[in-house]
Amino acid sequence: MAVRAILFLLWACLFVNGSLSLTLSSKLVHRFSEEAMAVWESRRGDNASLKPWPKRNSLNYFQLLLQSDLKRQKLKLGSKYEHLFPSEGSQTLFFGNELDWLHYTWIDIGTPNVSFMVALDAGSDLLWVPCDCIQCAPLSASYYDTLDRDLNEYSPSLSRTGKQLSCSHQLCKSTTNCKGPEEPCPYIVQYKSDDTASSGFLIEDVLHLTSASKNSTPSSVQASVVFGCGRKQSGGYLEGAAPDGVMGLGPGEISVPSVLAKAGMIQNSFSLCFDDNGSGRILFGDQGNLAQHSTPFLPAAGKYVNYFVGVERLCVGSSCLKQTGFQALVDSGSSFTYVPTEVYKKIVFEFDKQVNATRINLQQSPWKYCYNVSSWELLSIPTIKLMFPLNQSFLVHKPVFSESLNQKYTIFCLTLLRTDDDYGVIGQNFMVGYRMVFDRENLKLGWSIANCEDNGNGKRVNPTPSNNGSTSQLPTSEQQSIPNTHAVAPATARNAPSKSSVAASRQIPLLLCCSRIRHIMMITRVPLGKEKGLHLEGSLSWIRFYVSRDSLPLEALQADVCV
Numbered sequence: 001m002a003v004r005a006i007l008f009l010l011w012a013c014l015f016v017n018g019s020l021s022l023t024l025s026s027k028l029v030h031r032f033s034e035e036a037m038a039v040w041e042s043r044r045g046d047n048a049s050l051k052p053w054p055k056r057n058s059l060n061y062f063q064l065l066l067q068s069d070l071k072r073q074k075l076k077l078g079s080k081y082e083h084l085f086p087s088e089g090s091q092t093l094f095f096g097n098e099l100d101w102l103h104y105t106w107i108d109i110g111t112p113n114v115s116f117m118v119a120l121d122a123g124s125d126l127l128w129v130p131c132d133c134i135q136c137a138p139l140s141a142s143y144y145d146t147l148d149r150d151l152n153e154y155s156p157s158l159s160r161t162g163k164q165l166s167c168s169h170q171l172c173k174s175t176t177n178c179k180g181p182e183e184p185c186p187y188i189v190q191y192k193s194d195d196t197a198s199s200g201f202l203i204e205d206v207l208h209l210t211s212a213s214k215n216s217t218p219s220s221v222q223a224s225v226v227f228g229c230g231r232k233q234s235g236g237y238l239e240g241a242a243p244d245g246v247m248g249l250g251p252g253e254i255s256v257p258s259v260l261a262k263a264g265m266i267q268n269s270f271s272l273c274f275d276d277n278g279s280g281r282i283l284f285g286d287q288g289n290l291a292q293h294s295t296p297f298l299p300a301a302g303k304y305v306n307y308f309v310g311v312e313r314l315c316v317g318s319s320c321l322k323q324t325g326f327q328a329l330v331d332s333g334s335s336f337t338y339v340p341t342e343v344y345k346k347i348v349f350e351f352d353k354q355v356n357a358t359r360i361n362l363q364q365s366p367w368k369y370c371y372n373v374s375s376w377e378l379l380s381i382p383t384i385k386l387m388f389p390l391n392q393s394f395l396v397h398k399p400v401f402s403e404s405l406n407q408k409y410t411i412f413c414l415t416l417l418r419t420d421d422d423y424g425v426i427g428q429n430f431m432v433g434y435r436m437v438f439d440r441e442n443l444k445l446g447w448s449i450a451n452c453e454d455n456g457n458g459k460r461v462n463p464t465p466s467n468n469g470s471t472s473q474l475p476t477s478e479q480q481s482i483p484n485t486h487a488v489a490p491a492t493a494r495n496a497p498s499k500s501s502v503a504a505s506r507q508i509p510l511l512l513c514c515s516r517i518r519h520i521m522m523i524t525r526v527p528l529g530k531e532k533g534l535h536l537e538g539s540l541s542w543i544r545f546y547v548s549r550d551s552l553p554l555e556a557l558q559a560d561v562c563v
Helices: 001-021 034-044 057-078 258-260 341-354 476-483 502-507
Strands: 085-086 091-094 103-109 116-122 127-135 187-188 197-212 220-234 244-247 269-274 282-285 293-296 298-300 303-311 313-317 326-330 337-340 357-360 370-373 383-390 391-397 400-404 410-414 418-421 424-426 432-439 443-450 522-529 542-547
Touching: 085 103, 091 269, 091 282, 116 127, 116 383, 220 258, 258 269, 258 282, 269 391, 293 303, 293 391, 303 337, 303 383, 337 341, 341 418
Parallel strands: 116 244, 127 220, 326 424, 337 418
Antiparallel strands: 085 197, 085 282, 091 103, 103 116, 103 197, 127 244, 187 197, 197 220, 269 282, 269 432, 293 443, 298 303, 303 326, 313 383, 337 424, 357 370, 370 410, 383 391, 400 410, 432 443, 522 542
């Protein structure tokens, strides 16, 4: 046995020595060294045609190194364009109550191109537009108070570049509803509430875009995308929410950002920016800046199917509350922000304790913590801050809704809602004032304080047609008719590639009574505590309100308050 052990050790030593003897080495040659020049000359055989070889450590030497680095970085990035945005401009539009509190942008599809004003929804994947309509929302501008041009309907037969997607296509997810592999691929997106849905079949056509970068002039770009030909809409889509379609911006492979990145046209990222005045912009390929804060996206069952992040705690004023952590979906298709019930209770308790104003009860309001103040200038509103891992903070710029009743009184509400789900939703109202970067390549959410007129490179971007509509922050009474005033968490879309929450914005009841009965206006006095629709606690003795079918300007909705 001992002899065998000795022989084994000898064999092991010989094996190691043999392995060491096979070690390979190679000499490194700098690209601009004399050795490299000699090799280059021997291969070319024509010294006269060579460019002057840079002298080591000369200015020309370092310029060539810099040019080489830039070329290498472009190859590494692998994207053709720095930024892309819709051909009519990157600006987003906000019409407040008139079009259900959503942000929109104009896009052009097909050949010849047709324009559509689509709602921006980071909570879903599919782009769809009204198409060969069986049941669609009104498209005439005369139907809406805020639009200065008609909305459009897509027709596959009128586009030279459009074609139906077959059931055998890899992006067709509704194969169970297909009769054969060459049949048109159907789609249907359904929501939890309002019987809201869109259905039709999938189309492939060109999306018209514009490129933007620091060192080049804008140029026209066409990208082949797959979208829904929405033949039949229902529920909220017939009553003001996204009448001309939805652009899903989720991480699914059918979404526009995914298609552009897969084609090598942009980095796998995009940004949304919403200003306090209702304007904003969208940029495909934007990965933000070095100074931005960030937090990682969270997978669900090992997959990144939505933009979920982990909130470690919430801070109200200077108080950071214990046990207020939760997971949240970052969703531009949700007008407001929702947190789980137990977290909500702690936040509103602390907010109410810190605010120096008289609380009132607006029974028809979704916001339960509303206040009346006699002097807005003297009011100190507690700040709301979300804390993410690694001490990354997100200060909410606009946590309250406010409305002046007259020159003396103002009401405001904490625009935070609770949900019975175990996760929350970070909606548009918390994104205001930030450049929100959905960096899918690095699987993280970035944010930085931003001027939304800037394209991220210090340049202004081409605007879309101006928003002549009101950006009234006052909800309408038809939003009051929804029995469930709690948050509708992102709904599960059956037979579709994604979830969507764009219809959930219709869950916002009216703050001040306003009924949509055409051509009727009433002015009345009601004692406090006796009117079912409105009850104000505090020093107010009566309130005058208007009831009208048409959307009224803000001044017509102001209430006269007496003490």
